[in-house]
Amino acid sequence: MTDTVERPHAYGRPAVIIITVCSVLATLIQALDSTIANVALHYMQGSFAASQDEINWVLTSYIVASAIMTAPTGFLAARFGLTRVYVVSILGFTATSVLCGMAQTLTQIVLFRCLQGFAGAALVPLSQAVMYDLYPREKRGQAMSLWGVGVQVGPVLGPILGGWLTGDYSWRWVFYVNIPFGLLAAAGLLIFLKETPISRAARLDWIGFGALTVGIAALQLMLDRGEELDWFSSPEIITEACLAGLGVYLFVVQSATSPKPFLSPRLLRDLNFVIATAFVFILGLTFFASLALLAPYLQKLMSFPILTAGLVLAPRGLGTMASMMLAGRLIGRVSVRLLVTVGFAINVSSLYATIFWTPDVSTTTIVAVGMLQGFSIGLVFTPLSTIVYATLPLELRAEAAGVYSLVRNLGSAIGISVTGALLQTYVQINHETIAQFITPFNHALQSGLIGQFWNPASAAGAAALDGEVTRQATIIAYSDDFKLMLITTFLIMPMVLLLRPGKNEVIMTPEEKASDAH
Numbered sequence: 001m002t003d004t005v006e007r008p009h010a011y012g013r014p015a016v017i018i019i020t021v022c023s024v025l026a027t028l029i030q031a032l033d034s035t036i037a038n039v040a041l042h043y044m045q046g047s048f049a050a051s052q053d054e055i056n057w058v059l060t061s062y063i064v065a066s067a068i069m070t071a072p073t074g075f076l077a078a079r080f081g082l083t084r085v086y087v088v089s090i091l092g093f094t095a096t097s098v099l100c101g102m103a104q105t106l107t108q109i110v111l112f113r114c115l116q117g118f119a120g121a122a123l124v125p126l127s128q129a130v131m132y133d134l135y136p137r138e139k140r141g142q143a144m145s146l147w148g149v150g151v152q153v154g155p156v157l158g159p160i161l162g163g164w165l166t167g168d169y170s171w172r173w174v175f176y177v178n179i180p181f182g183l184l185a186a187a188g189l190l191i192f193l194k195e196t197p198i199s200r201a202a203r204l205d206w207i208g209f210g211a212l213t214v215g216i217a218a219l220q221l222m223l224d225r226g227e228e229l230d231w232f233s234s235p236e237i238i239t240e241a242c243l244a245g246l247g248v249y250l251f252v253v254q255s256a257t258s259p260k261p262f263l264s265p266r267l268l269r270d271l272n273f274v275i276a277t278a279f280v281f282i283l284g285l286t287f288f289a290s291l292a293l294l295a296p297y298l299q300k301l302m303s304f305p306i307l308t309a310g311l312v313l314a315p316r317g318l319g320t321m322a323s324m325m326l327a328g329r330l331i332g333r334v335s336v337r338l339l340v341t342v343g344f345a346i347n348v349s350s351l352y353a354t355i356f357w358t359p360d361v362s363t364t365t366i367v368a369v370g371m372l373q374g375f376s377i378g379l380v381f382t383p384l385s386t387i388v389y390a391t392l393p394l395e396l397r398a399e400a401a402g403v404y405s406l407v408r409n410l411g412s413a414i415g416i417s418v419t420g421a422l423l424q425t426y427v428q429i430n431h432e433t434i435a436q437f438i439t440p441f442n443h444a445l446q447s448g449l450i451g452q453f454w455n456p457a458s459a460a461g462a463a464a465l466d467g468e469v470t471r472q473a474t475i476i477a478y479s480d481d482f483k484l485m486l487i488t489t490f491l492i493m494p495m496v497l498l499l500r501p502g503k504n505e506v507i508m509t510p511e512e513k514a515s516d517a518h
Contacts (some may be wrong), residue, residue, distance in 0.1 A: 031154025163310025213246025
């Protein structure tokens with residue numbers, strides 16, 4: 001939810017249409033990039049000779065950068081003008097997309113994805129602000145419905161478009177596809193969108209923002225590189241842990257002592273805000289982490305072509321769209337606690353189903369479970385995006401929206417990093433466990449074709465046997481990761497009892513709720 005400056009509706013119909021199209025395009029390319037790269041990771045991994053946890057940096061660097069820069073968007077728009085910041089963000093996002101497509105090393109693409117996240121963080125909140133101010137009050141619901149198409153369709157089209165572009169052309173086109181849409185959107189807004197008044201009085205707690213940025217960046221680096229460097233046996237990991245702790249400490253001190261802190265302590269005294277933020281952190285963790293795990297599972301273990309993998313993953317977004325529309329109609333008629341509880345229960349059931357998957361699982365089952373999880377996410381996100389503001393005073397809601405978005409994205413990035421690192425650890429542990437049963441006395445390895453193909457006495461047989469052990473260890477490791485997400489979600493569910501309705505509950509359109517869910 002974005003606070004905007006009310007401006008006169010002095011645009012002619014052609015200008016309104018063009019600005020609307022450009023705003024939807026800007027929203028769409030940002031929403032696409034949250035999912036489009038997932039199915040292409042396997043191909044990027046080969047190009048950069050990266051490990052599984054290293055290639056996940058392509059996802060986490062973008063999410064963390066976007067999370068960090070979402071919070072100061074309102075300040076930047078007020079201080080430098082909404083149109084100027086909006087156009088610069090679109091052009092920056094487009095330029096960094098080109099750099100991502102041109103990257104030749106893992107370091108380069110991670111750096112460029114960080115820059116892309118920084119540039120693109122403002123696109124969704126500013127596009128929402130423009131659409132909200134562009135139309136008169138009586139037409140805002142219709143306008144926000146149109147704007148919501150970009151938010152909701154992006155995660156559906158992302159896996160399909162990413163699979164097609166990577167399979168038929170190259171993974172680089174996953175990023176190059178942003179160029180025409182970005183340039184078109186920037187040109188249209190630069191020509192037709194009028195600038196907003198600039199407020200010289202706008203202020204941002206740069207010390208608090210800087211401390212939080214250092215803390216989050218250091219924590220993410222520690223999680224991303226910990227598995228590779230053997231965690232705290234590495235001086236780098238120890239340094240990053242210290243920086244993360246120092247950043248968080250300075251942020252807390254600044255928030256407690258500054259007259260206008262980046263995070264008002266009053267937010268933390270609101271139970272609804274704290275509980276809803278904890279919920280959205282866990283949902284961000286499970287939804288994006290499971291998506292990041294499923295893409296390589298389908299391609300590596302099940303040998304799915306990349307386009308097929310994209311088509312199989314896309315229905316998750318359809319499930320989310322359906323539940324958002326349903327929840328939007330139910331809010332006000334059904335208890336928020338009930339909606340959130342049902343959503344979490346469905347999410348737990350979908351995660352429970354994935355624990356028992358093997359590469360023999362049917363495509364129909366994968367699609368059905370994916371839609372079920374997507375449905376659960378929308379059913380929880382939508383009421384949470386209402387209840388999080390229900391008991392907050394008006395002057396804190398814009399700040400709460402920024403923090404809420406930051407925590408959601410941070411949960412996604414941490415989830416991807418932690419599950420990726422644990423996957424590698426689980427594979428090693430499971431490999432060692434299974435290997436204990438491979439002995440000269442195991443009769444199952446001495447009979448028939450198995451004894452010939454997996455003969456540990458020959459180099460070829462030993463290699464084939466080790467490959468199969470690794471494959472089985474990997475299957476179990478994925479199951480262990482899904483089990484961890486299941487337990488985490490299940491343990492946080494009782495906190496729903498602490499939510500309470502507020503007299504000043506915010507009335508939001510389903511499309512605005514979709515924005516918060518994104």
